[in-house]
Amino acid sequence: MAEDIFKQFKEHSVAEFFKKNRQMLGFSGKVRSMTIIVHEYVTNSLDACEEAGILPEIFVQVEELNKETKDHYRITVKDNGPGIPKSHLGKALGQMLAGTKFHRYIQQRGQQGIGAAACTMYSYITTGQKTKAITCHRGKKLTADISIDFKGNKAVVEETSEEPTEETGLLVTAEFKDVRYERSNQGVYEYLRRTALANPHCTITLMDPNNEKSVFPRSVEVNPQKPFEIKPHPLGITTHDLLEFARVNENRKVSSFLQNAFSRVSAAKVDELRTICTEVDFDKDPHELSWEDAEKIVKSFAKVKWIAPAMDSLVPIGKERIETSFRNIFNPEIIVVTERSPRVYRGGIPFMVEAGIAYGGGLVAAEKKGEVMRFANRVPLLFDNSGCVISETIKSIEWNRYNMKNFEEEPVAVLVNLLSVHVPYTSAGKQAISNEEDVADEIKLAVMEAGRTIQRHLSGKRRAHEIATKRKVISRYINQLSSDLSDLAGTKNKKDLLARLEKIVDEKYSQEDLGEEKGEVATKDSAKVDEGEGEE
16 A cells, blocks of 8 residues: 555655765775775865965875774874864764855865765764864864764764864864775875876875875965856856746846846846847846746847856966976976866856876886876866766877877876866766766867877977988998099099088988978968867
8 A cells, every 4th residue: 555655755864875875975995985085185175275375285194003904094184274163163074065165156176065074974884983173273273073963964073172272274084994095096195196286286295004205295386366256157057047046036127137147148138138039028027937938048048149257267277387297297208288268068157178298208217108187176086987078088089190099008198177166077976077068079179289289299209210310321321432432433532522422411301301390380280270170
């Protein structure tokens, strides 16, 4: 009977859901779980420091607590940020979907308000131990033990001490089981190395289980520009989005609602929308908009030429910083960095892509071949490689066109950083980006643009090698030829003949060099054609 079935009907909190589905937060596999924990704490520290205008200094310590099972560790992360106020400490570290990020249109590393609380959860369900937090905020040092009430999705905070201090910052330490430290391509060390590459303004120190200290010093003494909170862009807004915004707005007319709720909508743009969407009354109360009205307005958005989203909302790593980081870590033979203009995808969300390609040099010594370095808002993505739009797009590129016959065997590293106020991750684990068509197109164009410069460099290098080889081969015979010609002609001007032959060889290869330069100009012209076709 239906009544019997619904006797089992119950409500559950989001904390209970993720307790049973921890793999959705990235906690699957021992090495991955440890890296995810460090990732969540470090990204929170970076966001807090940058928002407070502080150059980040982050200390990470991993201690092995059971050398037999090798799956029980204590992880400590300390930063020099502003700390967390006492009233928000529990919610920040022990309550799911609570934070400063999910509801704001601003570029930040964290998004959902789950990460730090997920670490508290994972510690509690694998060891039964509480997370210890020490926050130094506005002259007070508060020490507390934090756990989670799963039924109510609430933090349980036990204060242990409070005292005055001149320090600022947050220290979090917790024990974890079902984790493992490895110095692999998906381990903590590699994660921090890539974090340092994309964030050259921070200093990161790692103390590993063997008490080996690794320091990634800052190479830039200035924080990146602060991103600004923005309004959604009309392009990409869905019918449901428009109605949701209309329901919570305080304007009395649809026209004023559109101008205040969205970016780049001026009075002139509203007048243009009126001429396109004549069936909708732009003077009526936005709360009275029907689904049909909203659908017509959204369709009219696509017929208007809009200004691109404000650049202030997106802060890239930057060409100079990427080049500096690549030189510090790899010291490659050549580095090419490209930066695309801002675009929007569904939901009116602005995004942009920057890409860098490093080739040769230190990559050969480090035995780095065909390395793809994925980032989202300057955060490394080490897992779920095959399901990420960055990986899929890079694989789809015809690298033969750029003088790299086998990409996976070439000494090349490709960096792609996607910036957005809301990155379209495939899951709450935030390790792969979904295949949004607009995002994929921008990634491809950015990488191809950098690839063309690499292609010209490799073509010139190969041609120079060919010329040098020819010169060397021919030069072997010049001395003998000048001697033979002198004997045949019955003269004794061997030195003069030798000088004239050397001059002929020099002129010959100077002409070939000139021909190569002309060929390079042709390559640039063809590159423009390729780029145009790509854009089209």
